[in-house]
Amino acid sequence: NIDYDYEKAQLPSPTIITRGREVIVQNPERAYQTPLETVELRRGICGDYAILIAALLTDLGCKPYLVRLEFEGEEAGHLAAAILMDQYYILDQKLPPMDFGSYYKKWLREGKRIEMGYIYENGTLVEKISSAEMLKFDYRFSDSDLRLLEENLKEILKQRLREDEGIPHGYWEYSTLRITFQNYAELYTPAFLEEIAGEIAEEILEELEKSGEEWKAFKLELKQSSSNIIAELQLAR
Known part of the structure; x- marks a missing residue:
């Protein structure tokens, strides 16, 4: 199990400044860990967990995606791994995997309303999805x-x-x-x-x-x- 690193989560997000060929990373303590570091430390924040899940999906021969979320009225976002089958399914810090509709409602129950989601493949933005679009993928249990x-x-x-x-x-x-x-x-x-x-x-x-x-x-x-x-x-x- 990977514990959530609340102390790390309180640190300011890293800022990357480029000056010619010089790259300066401010607040590197908040930088994302490698999958190996997350396993060894047994703790991390959402991005660390998402990167670990993406690495595991790759090892299983699956193409991983990362989903970055923005919430209404909040500066802090969220990062999660995803897989594309008949549609996107989110693999966050707790199973089971969720479709976008269920994922939106999950955050709503926790008091946060997703404003926009950004889907990345190998670091490249491939799709944007609004909250209204997410709800179109909400499966109805029968x-x-x-x-x-x-x-x-x-x-x-x-x-x-x-x-x-x-x-x-x-x-x-x-x-x-x-x-x-x-x-x-x-x-x-x-x-x-x-x-x-x-x-x-x-x-x-x-x-x-x-x-x-x-x-x-x-x-x-x-x-x-x-x-x-x-x-x-x-x-x-």
């Missing part, structure tokens, strides 16, 4: 998406437990685990169905591990509550 996500999640859990729709009948003890995944209905996009199912499964299995109980079977139901997804897991033995 009941069929919920059922498809539920089926994918069941397949993962069946690697550890037996699925039994008959719970609690035939078992001597059972319990219910309920976890709310905040804003996952808003963040969901079909392009990352398997990754999102994997994240939900990982959290469920972590909760089961913490309980210290040994369960033999499960019955799962996913529900949507506003922008949240609720996983209700009945466990039995």
Whole structure:
């Protein structure tokens, strides 16, 4: 995990001055780190993380993009990595990847309104995208998406437990685990169905591990509550 470097974030942004062949960098403490430096330090600011993600995408054979955001009424912006599939998806400091519409709403929930986004490839500006254009890419979560996500999640859990729709009948003890995944209905996009199912499964299995109980079977139901997804897991033995 890479921790956010709040101390570095408070420093003034670097200013680059060119005098003939002489290049002067003022406030170099705020300069972006290399991917290796970020991994070794295990901390950084948004730009450091974006550059690290871009490097990892390159290693995976994917073409990375960087997205620079400007917010209404603020001097400080934000930098994130992105990948182009059927559309751009943002890979910021927390997963899952988001389409531009979900990303805009994510910042709105945090009290910031994106004014403009600038998309770069290898340091070259290739596209500008306004907030109105971002919202055109906002995927709408449906009941069929919920059922498809539920089926994918069941397949993962069946690697550890037996699925039994008959719970609690035939078992001597059972319990219910309920976890709310905040804003996952808003963040969901079909392009990352398997990754999102994997994240939900990982959290469920972590909760089961913490309980210290040994369960033999499960019955799962996913529900949507506003922008949240609720996983209700009945466990039995």
